[in-house]
């Protein structure tokens with residue numbers, strides 16, 4: 479890739495999605511962007527970059543931004559976070575919210591829906607304890623394409639085998655042809671909307687638990703700090719934050735502290751460790 | 753190191769599975785059908801069994817029922833690994849005592865994630 483093209487592209491991505499395109503990630507550009515060039519009858523990557531230079535219309539910018547996001551996700555990704563969710567955080571919140579009987583959860587980069595549906599299934603499995611409670615799962619992502627798939631709730635045999643316990647597959651999915659369709663009752667527990675973490679998200683309201691997993695990893699330092707800071711404003715003092723396995727708050731912010739004994743879980747610094 | 757018994761009538765599948773499992777630090781033993789597998793289990797109960805469904809002599813579901821009735825046969829984690837993918841069949845396997853169920857084709861990622869689910873990794 480020509481240096482001036484790299485500069486143009488990385489500038490666009492940084493501005494639109496916060497993606498920090500590093501030189502090591504250039505190899506991704508071709509495989510992700512060539513289909514867009516082909517779709518528009520442009521002559522390869524060079525043709526696409528030329529089009530971007532002469533007339534950077536919104537649909538093209540949007541397609542490029544979405545194509546450059548990494549959308550990989552699994553049900554019960556990393557297993558442990560969802561164990562701590564059911565065994566530690568949920569019981570803590572059941573006590574703390576006894577008066578309100580209302581819990582709000584946000585999946586801040588939900589991709590194709592595996593993460594919010596995992597949470598919905600966990601909540602459903604705890605239905606007895608949650609009788610009379612209201613639980614909201616708000617799931618957002620920058621990409622309309624992944625949100626479409628998330629809303630449909632239809633997954634391949636490959637996708638349902640990466641992390642989903644077999645008992646939950648037979649309990650909450652129906653086989654439709656070669657695909658697996660999630661139970662409408664589970665699907666109905668999740669509210670999807672498009673949202674860019676770079677913009678203001680205060681209008682979403684307050685959340686007891688925020689899952690912001692495997693997305694900060696693509697941002698540069700400043701944006702990570704800023705997003706973490708804005709998330710902290712959405713949380714009550716006893717709220718919890720989940721980050722991905724390769725992410726941490728350490729060295730970025732003192733607003734959050736790692737929760738003792740629970741990898742990947744953070745609480746606000748003002749709150750003493752549980 | 754944990755031991756995994758691979759039960760499949762296809763030599764190719766057995767060797768593919770063996771390679772994946774060895775990479776995950778399991779010692780492997782192999783059997784071509786349910787009857788052979790039972791013999792292996794009587795001598796040395798494995799920690800986990802990767803089990804095909806359709807095999808000559810004794811199929812996977814028959815083996816599993818016999819295993820779960822045998823002495824110490826409740827212990828191993830049993831993961832079916834078969835081309836069967838109907839909900840009824842999966843339920844039948846769970847009813848017979850299977851802990852997990854892999855629908856072929858499979859890859860290392862699926863094995864790893866299923867084994868992690870049942871606490872083997």
Ligand SMILES: C[S@@+](CC[C@H](N)C(=O)[O-])C[C@H]1O[C@@H](n2cnc3c(N)ncnc32)[C@H](O)[C@@H]1O
Nearest residue numbers: 495547548551587589620621674675691692693
């Ligand atoms: C690797 S997926 C993570 C999915 C899920 N949270 C998980 O851990 O499995 C990353 C997601 O972040 C989304 N994303 C990237 N930049 C974003 C931004 N600025 N705002 C919101 N979502 C963004 C991508 O579209 C992608 O779906």
